[in-house]
Amino acid sequence: MLFYVFASIAVVASLLVIAQRNPIHSVLLLVASFGALSGLYVLLDAPFVAVIQIIVYAGAIMVLFLFVVMLLNAPVEDTEYDQKVHPLLRQGPTRFGVLLAVALVAELFWALTKGGGESGAFAGGAVSSVRTIGRSLFTNYSFAFEVTSILILVAMVGAVVLARQER
Amino acid sequence: MTPVLIAQLLLTFFVFFMLLNSAAVMVYAERKVAAFLQQRIGPSLVGPKGMLQPMADIVKLLFKEDLRPAAADKFLFVLAPVVSATAAFAAFAVVPFGAETTFFGLLDEPIKLQVADVNVAVLVIFAVASMGVYGIVLAGWSSNSKYSLLGGLRSSAQMISYELSYGLALAGVLVVANSMSLTEIVDGQSGTWLGFIPRWFVFLQPVGFLIYMTAGLAETNRAPFDFPEAEQELVAGYHTEYSSMAFAMFFMAEYINMVTVSAVATDLFLGGWHGPFLPESLGWIWFLLKVSAILFCYIWVRWTLPRYRYDQLMRFGWKVLLPVAAVNLMVTAAGVLYFAR
Amino acid sequence: MTPTLSDYLMLSGVLFAIGAAGVFMRRNLITILLSIEIMLNAVNLTFVAFGRALGSADGQIIVFFVMTVAAAEAAVGLAIVIALYRHRESLNPDSFTVLKW
Numbered sequence: 001m002l003f004y005v006f007a008s009i010a011v012v013a014s015l016l017v018i019a020q021r022n023p024i025h026s027v028l029l030l031v032a033s034f035g036a037l038s039g040l041y042v043l044l045d046a047p048f049v050a051v052i053q054i055i056v057y058a059g060a061i062m063v064l065f066l067f068v069v070m071l072l073n074a075p076v077e078d079t080e081y082d083q084k085v086h087p088l089l090r091q092g093p094t095r096f097g098v099l100l101a102v103a104l105v106a107e108l109f110w111a112l113t114k115g116g117g118e119s120g121a122f123a124g125g126a127v128s129s130v131r132t133i134g135r136s137l138f139t140n141y142s143f144a145f146e147v148t149s150i151l152i153l154v155a156m157v158g159a160v161v162l163a164r165q166e167r
Numbered sequence: 168m169t170p171v172l173i174a175q176l177l178l179t180f181f182v183f184f185m186l187l188n189s190a191a192v193m194v195y196a197e198r199k200v201a202a203f204l205q206q207r208i209g210p211s212l213v214g215p216k217g218m219l220q221p222m223a224d225i226v227k228l229l230f231k232e233d234l235r236p237a238a239a240d241k242f243l244f245v246l247a248p249v250v251s252a253t254a255a256f257a258a259f260a261v262v263p264f265g266a267e268t269t270f271f272g273l274l275d276e277p278i279k280l281q282v283a284d285v286n287v288a289v290l291v292i293f294a295v296a297s298m299g300v301y302g303i304v305l306a307g308w309s310s311n312s313k314y315s316l317l318g319g320l321r322s323s324a325q326m327i328s329y330e331l332s333y334g335l336a337l338a339g340v341l342v343v344a345n346s347m348s349l350t351e352i353v354d355g356q357s358g359t360w361l362g363f364i365p366r367w368f369v370f371l372q373p374v375g376f377l378i379y380m381t382a383g384l385a386e387t388n389r390a391p392f393d394f395p396e397a398e399q400e401l402v403a404g405y406h407t408e409y410s411s412m413a414f415a416m417f418f419m420a421e422y423i424n425m426v427t428v429s430a431v432a433t434d435l436f437l438g439g440w441h442g443p444f445l446p447e448s449l450g451w452i453w454f455l456l457k458v459s460a461i462l463f464c465y466i467w468v469r470w471t472l473p474r475y476r477y478d479q480l481m482r483f484g485w486k487v488l489l490p491v492a493a494v495n496l497m498v499t500a501a502g503v504l505y506f507a508r
Numbered sequence: 509m510t511p512t513l514s515d516y517l518m519l520s521g522v523l524f525a526i527g528a529a530g531v532f533m534r535r536n537l538i539t540i541l542l543s544i545e546i547m548l549n550a551v552n553l554t555f556v557a558f559g560r561a562l563g564s565a566d567g568q569i570i571v572f573f574v575m576t577v578a579a580a581e582a583a584v585g586l587a588i589v590i591a592l593y594r595h596r597e598s599l600n601p602d603s604f605t606v607l608k609w
Contacts, residue, residue: 024240024243024308028243028305031301047285047286047287048287048290051287051290051291051293051294052290054294054297054298055290055293055294055297058297058298059294059297059298059300060297060327063297063300063301063304063323063327066301066304067304067320067323067324070304070308070316070320071320129286130286130287130347
């Protein structure tokens, strides 16, 4: 039951994200969608991932998006065509986008219902605690962990250089 | 509806009600303590020794006109104080404030004095602190005024910068306590060494405690880190355009954030509800005393130290506090490895 | 009725399709970046669902790395958007058609 509540919030919020004209509303709706996804992770017995989703995605990445949108202060589209016609109903790539999305969902539905009944209920009680995740992360995946830290460093340096004002 | 369920519901309402009361008490305490530090008397006209002053303040705020600037984004303008206040209250949901109790035998099985016992409680507190940034950023943006926008952006940049040191100070305690559940962390601090020194984590992690309190001051936008809402600088920062109930909500959110940071510090570093001379079931009295002591230090620091300028504040957070917190974590981890052998 | 694995996969497929549609249909750089984040989240949900169904913690570990990569990519992407906006004063990708800077 909770699954359907969270799932519908996530889907509706994501639909509204791509349908809003104002980017600030899009960002806030995406935060709501992330909250719903966090609830789904709790239902999937992954409390660590759920809290990390809030801390990293909703609490850091979206704040970064919000800062950029506020600092750029870009006007929401201002040509006459853009104001009359809603972004999702325009010509050109829109039709392709709609066809692609519908085709993807239909294909997935077909694949999931056709694949026999074995994708059934979940295996019982496989609760992974923070302790097991941490242990596995630092022993089996330690190389990927170290590489990730270098990745973040590179991204930080790149972002600072790219966004710097030209003298 | 079993008695345990009813007790838990009542506990939730009780915690909410006590947090509201604590905001009111903090208003009075701040003004009285500030007055004594400045060698004057402070509020003394309204009620005995001025104790009804918060009531007078609330009534005054309620009767003010509810302004709303014309070009503001109306929905966000109304949403911002709600987000701030909700984040302030939500963090207290995982903070335990007493031992398990059966309320003098009324219940069959003991319940914890905690609204929700999750086993990643420390992370939940950190997550809710991250969500508190939104209230401020949205308030600054939706007021559509330059003072508000600058104040909001500066305030939220300050909060996310000090979140890093906050998290690393928390991580130091996690390494020592070996658990993320606040109840287990407090239970690890029971007992004494040598018979009289309590096993509080502040003795194992003194630097961590200092970092946590400093980062907590900056997270709650309290002096000396309150540049974004300083009266002399940016009018009133992100809540310039707010009045009446919305302003009251921001005000209340700030005080409740202070209470939450103090309560978490008490649980993590000062042993929670453990203390001498009292039985375990009255431990919440010790909890109250410790939280009040930390809140007194908050007010004391505000009216003693001068305010940091914004660039000094950011420089301190990134160049001093963050390296110290990282080194603290490394030393703690090395110590735990060495002594656990 | 309790949700099954296919329910979760269906949900993440729908979210992925919404994100892909957003990337194609919107002509605003910020919204395109947001749609990419929706797609990454859909993938995260798939990983966690399969990790739970197969009873291993590996799903959650991969999610950890995907989140880190998404954070790095969002930072660099937004820096590029800032640089582009400073140059051309527009967030519409259609106005960046000339290779000359």
